[in-house]
Amino acid sequence: MTWEPVVPTLKRLMRVRLIVDAGQLVGTGPIGQRRIVAITGGEFSGPELRGTVLPGGGDWTLQRSDRCTLLDARYTLETGDGALIYVQDRGLRHGPEHTMARLAKGEPVNPKDYYFRTSAQFETASPRYAWLNHLVVVGSGMRHGEEVTIDFFSVG
Numbered sequence: 001m002t003w004e005p006v007v008p009t010l011k012r013l014m015r016v017r018l019i020v021d022a023g024q025l026v027g028t029g030p031i032g033q034r035r036i037v038a039i040t041g042g043e044f045s046g047p048e049l050r051g052t053v054l055p056g057g058g059d060w061t062l063q064r065s066d067r068c069t070l071l072d073a074r075y076t077l078e079t080g081d082g083a084l085i086y087v088q089d090r091g092l093r094h095g096p097e098h099t100m101a102r103l104a105k106g107e108p109v110n111p112k113d114y115y116f117r118t119s120a121q122f123e124t125a126s127p128r129y130a131w132l133n134h135l136v137v138v139g140s141g142m143r144h145g146e147e148v149t150i151d152f153f154s155v156g
Contacts, residue, residue: 010153013137014046016087018053018075018148023061032070033063039075046152049129051079057087068094071118083126089139089150091118103143111142120152 023037037060042053057075064070071093077085094100095114103109118139122132141150 009156010138011156012046013135013152013154014044014049016042016044016053016077016150016152018042018057018073018150020059020146020148022146023059031062032065035061035063037061039073044077049079051077054078054084066094067097067100068092073118079126079129081128083124083129085126085129085132086123087120088123089118089120091116091139091141093141093143106145108144109142111140116141116143118150 018039019041021038021040023035026034026036028034036058038055039053039057039059040055044051044053054076057073059071059073061072062070069092071089071091073087073089075087075089077087079085093114093116095103099109099113103114118141120137120139122135122137124130124132136155137152138155139150139152141148143149
């Protein structure tokens with residue numbers, strides 16, 4: 001008997017819209033330029049859940065010397081029925097130098113012109129949403145000014 005691994009599929013989980021500030025530039029250290037960006041709010045919706053992004057989260061970004069930005073965002077979602085969901089979302093954002101310069105200025109840039117992908121983990125104590133604790137989730141994002149939008153997909 002020969003078995004093969006299951007070919008993963010993607011199922012739309014939700015769209016998250018984060019409101020962020022300009023960030024605090026920590027400076028350029030031995031591994032790159034560190035910036036801490038506060039997440040001040042937002043909203044999310046999907047087929048099985050919706051609600052708001054609570055203020056108080058952040059994204060600890062690191063721009064490497066090759067101009068690839070490592071993302072490490074942590075924030076809390078609150079569903080419409082009051083459940084809290086902790087999100088840790090790590091990823092990469094990079095693209096051509098002129099595209100990334102426009103993005104940094106807050107100009108509109110087509111998300112097809114740069115790479116912005118993430119991998120997220122969810123954690124909740126809510127029995128209703130406990131299924132989120134058992135998912136592998138990938139995201140595809142875009143940034144425009146003080147707004148970041150990420151479409152999350154569960155991997156099946």
